[in-house]
Amino acid sequence: MSNNALSLTHEQFITTAIDAINTEKAALSLLTEQIDDRFAQACDIILACQGRVVVTGMGKSGLIGRKIAATFASTGTPSFFMHPGEAGHGDLGMVVKGDVLIAISNSGESDEIRTLLPVVKRLGIPLISISRDKRGMLPHAADIALTLGHSQEACPLNLAPTSSTTATLALGDALAVALVHARNFTSEDFALSHPAGALGRQLLTRxxxxxxxxxxxxxxxxxxxxxxxxxxxxxxxxxxxxxxxxxxxxxxxxxxxxxxxxxxxxxxxxxxxxxxxxxxxxxxxxxxxxxxxxxxxxxxxxxxxxxxxxxxxxxxxxxxxxxxxxxxxx
Structure with a gap:
């Protein structure tokens, strides 16, 4: 790690923050151009799911995947996160026929997810991928390949997942929100999965x-x-x-x-x-x-x-x- 740290002024810190946010805003704007009939088809697949929506992804994609699964679960779509590395050593047994798999990989080339695909196909589990574009192993194998678009990362090196993870999170939220509307999910339904919180007490206590x-x-x-x-x-x-x-x-x-x-x-x-x-x-x-x-x-x-x-x-x-x-x- 380099020790050649730069001394930035407060104004420069503020400028870099605004630049980072604007870069991520551009990624979200690019994402809206990717929302088409594939998104609607993904919603149809999830709504028809008789089991759970399983979300998987490595690294930063996995962290975002955990949040997407949590949002699904709290808004009426049974869901959990499965680490792809652990899945290849037994956790794949948590996935059964009737589930839907959402696999996240910005490049579409995650080796850990690649090893899972033969089993997923054998079980007949619908696969929805989320990646930068339609190139790569994962979107080619998916039933529905959702894409984020080629956005620039907010990281000045254009390496650390920043804009891409923001876009992935927004796409997951968009799926969850669409499903909330489709299921006519109510505030009472939300409270049933949040009984320990202040909102749950407010909505459930009679x-x-x-x-x-x-x-x-x-x-x-x-x-x-x-x-x-x-x-x-x-x-x-x-x-x-x-x-x-x-x-x-x-x-x-x-x-x-x-x-x-x-x-x-x-x-x-x-x-x-x-x-x-x-x-x-x-x-x-x-x-x-x-x-x-x-x-x-x-x-x-x-x-x-x-x-x-x-x-x-x-x-x-x-x-x-x-x-x-x-x-x-x-």
């Missing part, structure tokens, strides 16, 4: 997962009862509110800490019946609503509790803003 459900423990009081009794009910319930019902146990209102403060400012008496101080027609949600949507209802109405009602208008539970925030719902 009100019923967090609500207080034991009716015998919920703070409930008849509308004819005095405020004094309601205060004891609220204190025992520890939810900052009480539900007000009529003689038939139908919900007619709620009484919250906020109602209490406003009532005290008006000088209400402890003997005041609840129907005079409650908030009538309280906001409510169903237990199947997304927890994040319930939080939006609270925020929009500046409230910190919601009743959970069934289709017949009967009280099922109570959920509070603290329940939602403690569960990481945003």
């Amino acid at each position: 009100v019923e997962d967090l609500m207080h459900t034991r009716l015998e423990n919920l703070p409930i009081i008849n509308q004819k009862e005095p405020l004094q009794k309601a205060l004891f009910t609220m204190s025992n319930g520890r939810l900052g509110m009480t539900v007000v019902t009529d003689d038939h146990k139908k919900v007619v209102g709620v009484f919250t800490d906020g109602d209490l403060r406003r009532g005290l400012e008006k000088g209400i008496e402890l003997t005041t019946p609840m129907y005079e101080v409650m908030t009538a027609s309280p906001r409510h949600v169903s237990k199947t609503m997304r927890a994040s949507d319930a939080l939006s209802v609270m925020n929009e109405n500046a409230i910190s509790q919601l009743l959970v009602m069934d289709e017949q208008g009967q009280l099922e539970a109570i959920i509070t803003v603290h329940d939602l925030l403690n569960a990481g719902v945003k």
Whole structure:
């Protein structure tokens, strides 16, 4: 390695960065010219796949291939990455009839992939290649040969894979996005493969997962009862509110800490019946609503509790803003 390091100014560093980015932009622009019916045919093959989409590639192509496989898997296309070197020593057994193989090699001449092709052909596995052009062993062997075009690498030596790997990644993303549209893949589907993340919690968590459900423990009081009794009910319930019902146990209102403060400012008496101080027609949600949507209802109405009602208008539970925030719902 040469020790003849150059001392660049900050302006020169910035200039080289912009030049590199512009070089990669040119590679992406060239890639768009390569998108034709071959791309659509590749999508058809993947959509018809009864097994998994197996992605393989050596070196930097392999690193990009791992990301492409991960993107497929998280957007509704079962997929995994197979290292071509390890494949020749047993991992090829992971590939079975019904799978599709996407092989990446910028030159189209990867020796490691070459050794796999006889087995791939014998199994009758469709092969999609991604390479610079249609020359080379790999695109000739492929059922569909996708090409990137002859772009210049951002590396000043035009050697290190830079623009070519960016174009490969973009092509993989384009395939994944096209398949998302074709499969009508939804945000709920996405959440099912990302349950541990913040997005998964937001999309999967329902009100019923967090609500207080034991009716015998919920703070409930008849509308004819005095405020004094309601205060004891609220204190025992520890939810900052009480539900007000009529003689038939139908919900007619709620009484919250906020109602209490406003009532005290008006000088209400402890003997005041609840129907005079409650908030009538309280906001409510169903237990199947997304927890994040319930939080939006609270925020929009500046409230910190919601009743959970069934289709017949009967009280099922109570959920509070603290329940939602403690569960990481945003």
